[in-house]
Amino acid sequence: DAKTTQPTSxxxxxxxxxxxxxxxxxxxxxxxxYWYRQIHSQGPQxxxxxxxxxxxxxxxSLIITEDRKSSTLILPHATLRDTAVYYCIVRVAAxxxxxxxxxxxxxxxxxxx
Amino acid sequence: EAGVTQFPSHSVIxxxxxxxxxxDPISGHDNLYWYRRVMGKEIKFLLHFVKESKQDESGMxxxxxxxxRTGGTYSTLxxxxxxxxxxxxxxxxxxxxxxxxxxFGQGTRLTVV
Numbered sequence: 001d002a003k004t005t006q007p008t009s010x011x012x013x014x015x016x017x018x019x020x021x022x023x024x025x026x027x028x029x030x031x032x033x034y035w036y037r038q039i040h041s042q043g044p045q046x047x048x049x050x051x052x053x054x055x056x057x058x059x060x061s062l063i064i065t066e067d068r069k070s071s072t073l074i075l076p077h078a079t080l081r082d083t084a085v086y087y088c089i090v091r092v093a094a095x096x097x098x099x100x101x102x103x104x105x106x107x108x109x110x111x112x113x
Numbered sequence: 114e115a116g117v118t119q120f121p122s123h124s125v126i127x128x129x130x131x132x133x134x135x136x137d138p139i140s141g142h143d144n145l146y147w148y149r150r151v152m153g154k155e156i157k158f159l160l161h162f163v164k165e166s167k168q169d170e171s172g173m174x175x176x177x178x179x180x181x182r183t184g185g186t187y188s189t190l191x192x193x194x195x196x197x198x199x200x201x202x203x204x205x206x207x208x209x210x211x212x213x214x215x216x217f218g219q220g221t222r223l224t225v226v
Binding site: 034038041042043044045046049099100101102103104105 | 117144146148155156157158161168169172202204206208214215216217218219220222
């Protein structure tokens with residue numbers, strides 16, 4: 001699976017949009033971009049994933065550049081409960097492939113009041 | 114719908130003892146994964162079941178770890194004999210299929226003293 005690069009930490013004001021970048025310049029054509037987060041010591045929580053089109057769900061939006069070498073996770077209105085470590089993961093998702101998630105160090109997002 | 118359930122939530126055992134962790138995946142999820150995070154390290158993949166079959170166990174640290182998923186429902190992860198370096202949080206996750214998201218349990222915190 002392709003390697004990802006994320007900033008170590010970011011701050012965001014409560015109520016503002018949080019934009020978390022991820023670089024995955026070696027991504028392959030059959031690799032998806034997944035975002036998970038871990039709040040304190042809880043289990044990782046799925047946020048969103050995409051292949052090449054932008055995606056949106058009730059939690060966040062995922063913007064993937066046209067060349068797929070980078071992406072941005074957007075939390076439109078960050079709350080204090082969004083303080084967590086956010087992981088950007090690329091993974092092949094095809095029959096017969098390995099479905100494991102490779103977690104890096106992630107980005108610690110701190111939402112401030 | 115019930116989420117992924119792990120038992121126990123905490124376990125403290127002495128070096129050399131045996132511990133068995135249990136994971137109940139979401140009903141209908143054929144894919145079951147075990148991950149762990151040891152102190153100060155990243156979350157690492159251990160193994161992947163598809164129904165009752167081990168699809169990938171490349172992340173299992175050594176032969177003191179034994180995972181089973183009899184009948185393709187719940188899974189157990191046995192550590193025998195436990196060593197100090199086995200301390201950490203063990204997460205279980207399940208997913209329905211290929212590109213679908215994996216849902217994580219709250220983890221079992223294992224402390225070997």
